[in-house]
Amino acid sequence: MNVTIFGTGYVGLVQGTILADVGHQVVCVDVDADKVERLKQGQVPIYEPGLEPLLKDNYAAGRLTFTTDAAEGVKHGEVQFIAVGTPPDEDGSADLQHVLAVAETIAQHMDSHRIVVDKSTVPVGTADKVRARMLEVLRARERDDLTFDVVSNPEFLKEGSAVADCQKPERIIIGTESEDTEELMRELYAPFNRNRDKVIVMDVRSAELTKYAANCMLATKISFMNEIANLAERLGADIEQVRQGIGSDPRIGYHFIYPGVGYGGSCFPKDVQALIRTAGDIDFDAKVLKAVVARNEEQKTTLFHKINAHFDGELAGKTFAIWGLSFKPNTDDMREAPSRVLMEALWAGGAKVQAYDPEAMEETQRLYGNRDDLTLCGTKETALKGADALVIVTEWQSFRAPDFDLIKQQLSEPTIFDGRNMFEPKRMINKGFTYYSVGRK
Ligand code: UDX
DSSP, X not given: OEEEEEOOSHHHHHHHHHHHHTTOEEEEEOSOHHHHHHHHTTOOSSOOTTHHHHHHHHHHTXXXXXXXXXXXXXXXXXXXXXXOOOOBOTTSSBOOHHHHHHHHHHHHHOOSOEEEEEOSOOOTTHHHHHHHHHHHHHHHTTXXXXXXXXXXXXXXXXXXXXXXXXXXXXXXXXXXXXXXXXXXXXHHHGGGOOSSOOEEEEOHHHHHHHHHHHHXXXXXXXXXXXXXXXXXXXXTOOHHHHHHHHHTSTTTOSTTOOOSSOOOSSSHHHHHHHHHHHHHHTTOOOHHHXXXXXXXXXXXXXXXHHHHHHTTXXXXXXXXXXXXXXXXXXXXOOTTOHHHHHHHHHHHTTOEEEEEOSSOHHHHHHHHOSOTTEEEOSSHHHHHTTOSEEEEOXXXXXXXXXXHHHHHHHSSSOEEEETTOOSOHHHHHHTTOEEEOSSOO
8 A cells, every 4th residue: 555654753753664564655754854864874863672674674675765755745645644743832732733734735735535644643623624724725726626534543652662562553543434444544554453453443533532541541540659659658658569459450450550750751741731731722621630740740859859858958069870861761762751850950959960871861962962060971880980879760671680789889878769669678778778769668
């Protein structure tokens, strides 16, 4: 099948590569000429395990191409994916200008029936806006004889396992009321729809809301758990035992109930805010979601408060080793990362930071540049040298079994603030550490 994808960000690039890999002919369009050039040379602008070799193979095989030529893209695909960014604007609602610009482009260049697929996370009602914008353009072209259908087909991939998520989706949501479109979308996804039928067809608005509901539910689980962790700490209970106790109930489950330093990333913060905003637009007060945000903001400051209390508010001149800067492991993404809230608070208190992350060093450099109070370290060990404490913000695999003796040797005081509950408190105390975790005794 011929497929065109507008936008070579996370979603577009992964989806395009995976569709090409099963044999579809995929053209990816992006306005950024530099990026397109780099992609043609097999350079993937994001760190995503498994993506680069797959992209190179499919490009070499001629199934995946990159272009800035929108007209060529519109001509190519019977299915046109819109996978461009929807950044939050000042009030938290998703900015649809890029999505609508692509809609215009498609209507401008199409000369036969097209299926337009909203893949970006877009507010409920966006498909209607895309349809309206396309109709306007077609009318202006005096080509309102041309037919098209707008489908909502939200993406559920997770950064760090995006390739696998895309290859083996748990569900494929297709929002359309047209049987022909359903048929075509089923054909497109047939290679991913084996073992059991993962396609769930629904009306467009329900599909759009499904994406927000999924992310908001997961964010709610995390904020809820962080709240219970705070309670556990104050009540003398252990959140790890509570987590296992409640997770064993299949109605609750073990997923997404890990307390920590608050959720970050490109999806949860943005999507929860956007749904609150959508609710506000129709005069509905999304009380639960507002509480989810409030708890998360506060949770991002808990490590700092623990550090500040430990040092009696005297942070000036202190140095902190930070392990983990990306918002979660296996990505270099630092959008809304709790590490940023922590570092900025430490700097404001006059402290210095020696930071290490397996992937996000370049991103940290890009965000903060050269400053006297930030040292970017090449290894997790060098970050420790002479620091007053170690702070773990992201639970990378390579942090799970560190050389504790070395940590003790390198730190001026054997103190660890662990924002991800990576170690057993008792063991740490036995090893001679002052050990702070989240929600544990
Ligand atoms: C998320 C959704 O999981 C995915 O389905 C959607 O398409 C996009 O948003 P992503 O943002 O890549 O994916 O990361 P995810 O693994 O979901 O983690 C999000 C944040 O929640 C991270 O900051 C993570 O550290 C935090 N988290 C996750 C917790 O604090 N506790 C948990 O139990 C799980």
